[in-house]
Amino acid sequence: MIIDIDRLTEDGLKVSKEFEFFSSELVEENAVFLEPVHADITVRRVGEEIFIQGSITTRLSFVCSRCLSPFEFKVDSGFDLVYLPEELELVKDQLDEEDLSHLFFYSYKIDVKDVVLEQLNLTFPVRPLCAKDCQGICPMCGNIIKEGNCSCAAGDIDPRLEKFKDFIRDKR
Ligand SMILES: [Zn+2]
Ligand SMILES: [Zn+2]
Helix, strand or coil, X not given: CEEEHHHCCCCCEEEEEEECCCHHHXXXXXXXXXXXXXXXXXXXXXXXXEEEEEEEEEEEEEECCCCCCEEEEEEEXXXXXXXXXXXXXXXXXXXXXXXXXXXXXXXXXXXXXXXXXXXXXXXXXXCCCCCCCXXXXXXXXXXXXXXXXXXXXXXXXXXXXXXXXXXXXXXX
């Protein structure tokens, strides 16, 4: 969905739309979309600056980087961006400190789909985790610890002492 900047006004343009992307377009290549990305966006032009405000929501299936289990990742994220014409990219160094985060548009066009994809990728964690405290896979038995199939770490007992635990229990 390409916006012609010359036709934009200060009142702006409202876009409420679903976008479909391929997993290969994501920074998280193991992610699978569970639903399309819904975006509500307002694009306004003030002078030479283009303001893009909006929010995106979607659900994806991620793979936990510790236990390798799939889990649902919800995106509900807002953004507030300023785009400047490409000519200003040449003088980027001279722009105000505040302007350093500015993005640039080229040929007086902005592809909203690209903006949505970029913002979506920014919401992804560097290392996806199914839970903050995911304990991953047990290095001793190879089972996923949270599924309860691993008893190695229970009570922090050194596995070499495990047989003595049974010995003591039997004695009681
Ligand atoms: Zn996990
Ligand atoms: Zn274990």
